[in-house]
Structures are given as C-alpha cells and as structure tokens.
Amino acid sequence: MDKFDVIIVGAGPAGIFAAYELVKRKKDLRILMLEKGKGIYQRNCPKHYNGGNCVFCNPCSITTGWAGAGAYSDGKLSLSHEVGGTLPDYLGVERTIDLIKYTDDIYLQFGADSEVHGAKWSPEMSEIQRKAIEANLKLVHCPVRHLGTEKTQELYRELYDFLIDKGVIVEFNSPVQKLIIEKGVVTGVVTRKATYGAKYVILTVGREGSHWLLHQCEQEKIRTEVGIVDIGVRVECRNEVMQEINKNFYEAKLIHYTKTFDDKVRTFCSNPGGFVSSEYYEGNLAVVNGHSFKDLKSDNTNFALLVSQKFTEPFNAPIDYGKHIARLANMLTKNKVLVQRFGDLIRGRRTTEKRLFRNNIIPTLKDAVPGDLSLVLPHRIMKDVIEMIEALDRVSPGLASDETLLYGVEVKFYSNIIKVGNDFQSLSVKNLYLGGDGAGITRGLMQASVNGVVMANEILNREA
C-alpha cells in the first residue's frame, strides 16, 4: 500500500490551499490529492459550446474536478469575515481577518485582479444604507475582489502547475469511497483503484461530496450537527433596476427578517451583467445558480434570495430536504430550471412562453421552463421571498415589477456540520481534518481557501 504524509480528498479551493500551505512551509512532505472529477485542462462543460443545453455529465464538470465548484464560479472573493462561512466561530474575528488578508495575498500572487470593489464608503453608499434601514434591511459591507470565471480558471491552473512542480501527486477520476479508521485514528482511504495509507487525512469534499461525507460519518460514528437549510430563488432583472447598488457596492449583501414569519432572508451571489445558469447534482438534479464573466456582459443582473431555516430534533436531513424541494421543481420541468415572472406569482398564475417574452427583460438562462413556483416552494418560503422582494423594491425601485424573473429553485446544500475542534480536527477521529463547504463550515471561495490554509498549519504545527 502506497503511504503518504497527508492525503487531501477533494481538490476544491479548500484542498488546493491546504496543499499550497503544506508545500510552502515543508518541502519534503509526501502529499496525495484525490479528486473525483477531471483535471483543470480536461474540465469542460458541454453547455458552453452546444447552445446552453446540459447533457448530464457524470460527474458534472461544473462542480467537480480541479478547483471544485470554484473553477466555474464567478471568482468573487469576499473579503469580509461576515460573509461566506462561519470561520470566526472557530478562529475568532481578528484571526479570521488576518487569515483572509494572508490568503488574499496568495490569490494576488497567482494573478488575482488588484482592484477591490466596494472598499471605500461614499455618500452614495450612505444613501443606500438609509433606504435599506427604512425598508428594514441590514446592509453588510463586504468588499469584493472579482476575478471572473475565465481568470478564476487561469489562476487555479497556475496553482495546479505550482503544486505539481513541488511534487504533489494529484489523482483525478478518483472518488474516495471509504475512510480507513483504526482504533479512532484515520490511517488511509480507499478509492475504486487502490488503497492509500496516510498519517493525516484532510477531507475537503465540497457540497458535491457532502452526501457521501454524511454517509461516512454515520458509518464511522463521526459526530455531526444539523446544518442550516438555505432555499429560495434566483432573481433576474434588468441592470437599470439595480444600477445604483451595482455601481456603488458591486455586490450588496442585504438581510431582511420577514414580517409574517420573522425568517431570515438574504441576498447572495449577485451578478451585475451576469448570466443565470443551471447546476446539476447527482441524479441529474437541476438547481439554479448564476455567474458573471469579466468581459462578456448581459443586460441583466441576477442574485439569489435565500431563506435560512434552522431545524431542530428529530430532523437531521437538511440536504435531503433541499433536494426534495428541488426534485419537485425538476418533476414539473423534466430536470430543467423553472422560471416565473414576479407578477404571475403574485396573481397566482403560471408563467407561459407568451408572458415570458412580452417584457423588457430577456432571460439569460435559455433552457429554463416557464411555470409556477408556488407549486414547488412551501408557502412559508414563498411568502418570505415575496416580502423580501417588496422590501428590496424600496431600495431598488422596479424590482417588484411584474417582469422580474424568479428562477427556482436555488438550494444551498450545506452539509450537516461536522463536529471539529478549533483546529478542524474531527472530535471523533484523530488525524482526520475536515473543512470547506463539505464540512458545513464555509460557503464561499475565500473562507474555504482560508480553511485549507488553517488545516495545513495545524498539521504542520503538530509535526514541528
């Protein structure tokens, strides 16, 4: 059996930054990265050259492969500790801020754009904040470094070349099937092709691997707690409606506690001039997402509205809950994303092709199926979304217009949270480190990357 000092399972941003930090600080470590998907040079989504139609690759090239979900992301690096995960709960606010700065410098070193959007506070921003307060919205200040999808891929390619050059071994098309755990200590992993031994295992399997991870946790009695369920829709409107916010913040993070249910609804992943996209999970489950390119721009802005639900005992399946709702939408659309005009939703009628194309806005997701979201989303979530749009309309007048498009469903499959210490080592299995989106700790590129850096340093400190 081949033996390594560290095996990293999952080559998303968390895994990549763990590997980077390990080789940077200690040159003679034997490191193996095992990745379910393809290499960065082989990753290719057929949708990008066949008119936008998904052909159901398995595994999906958008969410698996080198750089994980990061490769086709917008590459928006959120530079606020308040955004993209819960690292401050483990590391404290100050340490998280320092580590974001440290990790951001690595991104810069590998070619990230030096411009930071929304870094300085202006009178226009104060005016938007005033309107937000009036509408009972909290405005979170989050400076963003935007790479765009093309640059993001280039940057992760550079990191790949760097790591290979430093002797890291990367095996693609190698989903890990099982952890080897002996007397409470992890000692290796098993893939379809081989068994590998390791002193330390870092699991950074992302949302794509969270179902598998949960199954492992159940089998190996690794402690977890129920995560939050984030469900909602992706909103698309013309750029003119959002221009003030887009100009001043690039991405404004707004939070609203709804009048009827007092639920938390937040805006997420805003793409000025961007494109709505579909994302596929196991079983060809289509959910909606959005992205933007640095140079190619549309006339529309899209962003997600997510309703956060924290369930309590005996519920323990947040991912299944999210998938169940997504499946309902898929049932109506034959595994496509559903789209409805806000006006039709309010009037309790479905959107038809005819209604969809009589507006100022032209939908950017070409294969979305017009339909009725109220047949899919629970009443409570639907009501939350409507109340949030009405609140946002007071900051960006026109958002609550009939033609605004709602694509559904947007689900964030945050994993159950794996119980780890402040060093991200499992509280149940020694030498097993868990981080990134798959462990339910992060939900964005920057915090996932920081999490990788921290896990590497914890291992290196133990080895020192």
Ligand SMILES: Cc1cc2nc3c(=O)[nH]c(=O)nc-3n(C[C@H](O)[C@H](O)[C@H](O)COP(=O)(O)OP(=O)(O)OC[C@H]3O[C@@H](n4cnc5c(N)ncnc54)[C@H](O)[C@@H]3O)c2cc1C
């Ligand atoms: C379309 C899209 C746009 C996004 N845009 C942004 C953005 O602009 N800004 C932002 O901050 N965040 C964005 N995100 C979120 C961001 O991409 C993730 O938060 C981030 O990639 C999480 O990093 P990770 O390393 O934890 O997991 P991932 O990036 O998901 O990587 C996990 C990797 O593990 C692999 N894996 C899973 N199971 C196994 C297994 N059993 N064996 C081996 N390998 C396995 C997967 O194939 C995957 O490559 C976006 C996500 C998507 C899908």
